Amino acid sequence: MQLTSLAAAALLAQGATAQFGNSMLRFACSQLVVDRIDPLVNPGMKYTPHLHQLVGGNSLNVTMDPETHDLTSSTCTSCTFKEDKSNYWTAVMFYKAKNGTYKRVPQVGNGGPQGKLINKGGLDLYYIPSGKTTAFKKGFRMLAGNAANTDPNKVQKSNICHRCWTSPNENTFVGGAPCTGSDTVDIPKSKSCKMIRQTIIFPTCWDGKNLDSPDHQSHVAYSSGSGATGGGACPSTHPVKLPQIMYELMWNVTEFANSPDFPTDGSNPYVYSMNLGGPAAHGDYLFGWEGDTLQKAMDNIGRCGLNTDCPTAGLHAQTPDQYSSCTKEQQAPEEVDGWLAALPMGEMAIKA
Ligand SMILES: *[C@@H]1O[C@H](CO)[C@@H](O)[C@H](O)[C@H]1NC(C)=O
Ligand SMILES: *[C@@H]1O[C@H](CO)[C@@H](O)[C@H](O)[C@H]1NC(C)=O
Ligand SMILES: *[C@@H]1O[C@H](CO)[C@@H](O)[C@H](O)[C@H]1NC(C)=O
Numbered sequence: 001m002q003l004t005s006l007a008a009a010a011l012l013a014q015g016a017t018a019q020f021g022n023s024m025l026r027f028a029c030s031q032l033v034v035d036r037i038d039p040l041v042n043p044g045m046k047y048t049p050h051l052h053q054l055v056g057g058n059s060l061n062v063t064m065d066p067e068t069h070d071l072t073s074s075t076c077t078s079c080t081f082k083e084d085k086s087n088y089w090t091a092v093m094f095y096k097a098k099n100g101t102y103k104r105v106p107q108v109g110n111g112g113p114q115g116k117l118i119n120k121g122g123l124d125l126y127y128i129p130s131g132k133t134t135a136f137k138k139g140f141r142m143l144a145g146n147a148a149n150t151d152p153n154k155v156q157k158s159n160i161c162h163r164c165w166t167s168p169n170e171n172t173f174v175g176g177a178p179c180t181g182s183d184t185v186d187i188p189k190s191k192s193c194k195m196i197r198q199t200i201i202f203p204t205c206w207d208g209k210n211l212d213s214p215d216h217q218s219h220v221a222y223s224s225g226s227g228a229t230g231g232g233a234c235p236s237t238h239p240v241k242l243p244q245i246m247y248e249l250m251w252n253v254t255e256f257a258n259s260p261d262f263p264t265d266g267s268n269p270y271v272y273s274m275n276l277g278g279p280a281a282h283g284d285y286l287f288g289w290e291g292d293t294l295q296k297a298m299d300n301i302g303r304c305g306l307n308t309d310c311p312t313a314g315l316h317a318q319t320p321d322q323y324s325s326c327t328k329e330q331q332a333p334e335e336v337d338g339w340l341a342a343l344p345m346g347e348m349a350i351k352a
Contacts, residue, residue: 022305024128024230025297027080027317028109029055030324031121034092036332036344039064040141040216040284046332050147051273051344053092053107054328055122057085057288062331064286066139066211071288076326079125080307082316086288088125090200091147091272091281092336093187093251094343097261101339105251105270108195120324126246127298130204130230134240135295136287143216144202145282152185152279158201158226160281164188165195168254178228178246186278189268194254196270200283202245204231205238216284243298247283275343 034053037060042048044063054060057074064071064087074085093105107121145160161179175181178199188196203220210219220242225232230244256262256269263269274280287294296313297304304310309317334349341350 022301022303024126024301025081025304026124026126026306028124028307028320028323029079029088029122030320030326031055031107032058032060032078032087032326033328033330034104034121034336035328035330036334037062038089038284039087040143040286041147047334048332049274049345051092051336052089052284053121053123054087054089055079056087056286058326058328059085059288060087060328066141071286072290074288076323077318078122078323078326080317080323081293082318083290083293083314084288085290087284087286088123088247089284090123090198090247090249091274093196093198094271094273094340095253095256096263096267096269096271097256097259097339098263099261101341102343103256103339104337105196105253105256108250108252122324124248126228126244126248127294128228128230128244128246129298129301130225130232130244131241133230133243133298134206135243135289135292135298137211138287139211140287141212141216142202142220142285143282144200144285145280147274147280147282148276149279150276155185155279155281156222157183157185159222160201160278161185161199162187162278162281163197163199164190164193165197165250166192168194178248180227184278187268187270187272189270191257191262194252194257196251196253198247198249198251198281199228200247200249200281201228202283202285203238204242204244205234206240206242207238208240243294245285271343273343273345275345 036047038048055078057077059074071085094102158179161183163183165174203222205221213219221238223231300312303312
């Protein structure tokens with residue numbers, strides 16, 4: 001079962017036709033906005049301490065109180081399935097040139113059967129069930145990773161990792177299953193990397209009671225399983241098995257790796273928007289699927305899958321043009337593209 005799903009993932013990432021039954025939902029989300037907001041960790045705040053790329057439903061706002069904010073009120077979603085009004089976000093990556101100025105690293109989709117998101121940002125999402133899987137409840141939210149962490153030893157490489165993608169071609173698969181082999185917690189800094197793939201795998205075990213917790217983490221726990229296999233046995237404190245959510249981001253560093261302004265002092269030119277490296281990688285999730293569509297998709301995973309309608313679960317797939325047209329204005333307006341004199345961490349980013 002586990003080997004089958006890993007093999008399928010690898011094949012699908014190469015653009016091969018699915019020969020196995022689907023064992024996961026895998027779909028593309030384009031960029032809703034790049035904005036200094038964080039309705040989970042810093043509700044109500046504009047110009048949060050660091051910049052995020054956010055995708056999903058357009059009800060996204062600086063405050064999203066689970067008591068009063070209904071994510072399904074979104075009028076569109078930048079994710080493939082029309083019924084998925086969830087919000088997903090991560091920090092964004094910057095490149096620091098030899099002269100000390102910064103540029104946001106462009107993101108691309110992972111190709112294959114996903115459709116392409118070339119230079120439009122976004123990420124690929126996975127929902128991987130394993131055994132009896134209980135979908136998230138309305139109002140559920142969680143955080144994976146720690147935005148302040150600088151110690152690679154405090155991160156499980158099998159959950160949060162980076163891969164040096166030596167091919168500039170998004171359709172050429174590099175490496176094995178996510179967060180295995182030579183994948184690293186740190187962001188790879190070699191000039192041989194033409195893309196950097198970031199993977200964030202969320203915990204799959206829930207305490208069954210709390211939709212959130214003060215640190216947005218203690219109501220969930222990682223299972224005994226490892227990597228992108230849907231998760232193994234859950235601890236008795238968190239007995240309810242959730243779908244395993246995985247974010248997959250492709251940072252296209254080709255223009256930087258090939259550039260004469262690449263630093264020559266051995267420093268790592270790639271940082272996340274906290275001005276920290278790979279150990280601070282994190283992902284935020286606000287559940288917002290309509291009705292019981294996600295539960296039905298998990299229960300019928302052999303019939304639902306990749307970017308296609310799934311009538312059994314009531315899922316409708318949008319075309320890339322449709323989901324890419326769902327965007328939002330920044331609520332903390334500032335320049336985030338082009339060469340910047342400093343990371344956007346003060347009141348406003350400063351153009352170089
Ligand atoms: C955010 O929420 C406020 C308060 O409910 C509302 O007035 C505003 O229109 C919302 N903004 C966006 C962009 O949805
Ligand atoms: C720094 O380097 C970048 C990339 O080579 C260049 O485009 C930019 O103009 C330079 N900025 C300054 C302030 O020298
Ligand atoms: C990645 O960036 C390079 C250099 O800017 C560009 O030529 C290439 O088309 C990009 N790749 C994708 C898949 O967008």
